[in-house]
Amino acid sequence: MAMRQEAMRVWGVYAAAAAAEIGGCYAVWAVLRLGQSAWWCVPGLLLLALFASLLTLVESTAAGRAFAAYGGVYILASLAWMWGMEGLRPDRWDVIGAALCIAGAAIILLAPRTA
Template sequence: MRSALVFAGAATAEIAGCFAFWAWMRLGKPVWWLVPGIASLMLFAWLLTLAESTAAGRAFAAYGGVYIAASLVWLWAVEGFRPDRYDLAGAAICLVGAGVILWAPRSA
């Protein structure tokens, strides 16, 4: 459960940070948008270290599924584009994959 919360926070921070760069370069926002964007990306990196995993690569792989789903929430909530059924199906598949990676029983 803790990892799910960590991943949700990390996804929000990463998407917000990346969006700051997107807004500056593609939407004509002022360069100062990069200041909170960089801080948000630093928060993302720190949060990801809190994931309950013995291996960074496994944590990063599982996080990827959460990132995809969170990106679609951002698409809808911030950008105003409603995800279609293919977006939702793809995100569901990714979340199942993230769960398998993160919570599969493993031997030492």
Template structure:
């Protein structure tokens, strides 16, 4: 369940941030901010659904999923294919995220 929530949160964050990017950098209408803000609120809400005892671990583990999502965005939305260094980096980040989220903890 955590993976699905993280993917949804990443989509919400990227879409929300892109709405601001479009407004400020691509000269789109300020109306882009309305769905952008809603998307960022959805992102924040979804992170609260992750089954973790501490918010900091939830956010830290989410970082790896965000990096993967950003590279997918780079490829699909911007037409730039990630290179081997991007793929190596995201693999390292996902291993780190999994370790943070699911590593054994002392009771």
């Protein structure tokens, strides 16, 4: 049970990190691609700092492993952003690719390790 609770906490941290990273990156996108004011970069940079800070909350023996597992969550969150904020529904290839990435992230995150 404790392992399940920890896994749920990690997925929550990853979801919050994804929201912060996508929001921060979108702020820069809005400035450079959509002509928004450069002031959009201020909250964008704060969100990106929050993103990086959130990833430190994941217990892992290696930062790279924590980042790799996060990658699958980021992909799924990016497609959700595309659908919810940009109005473009993911196609079946997006869904298949995201499912593969989430499966990979779960393997990386939940695999039994001796060290």
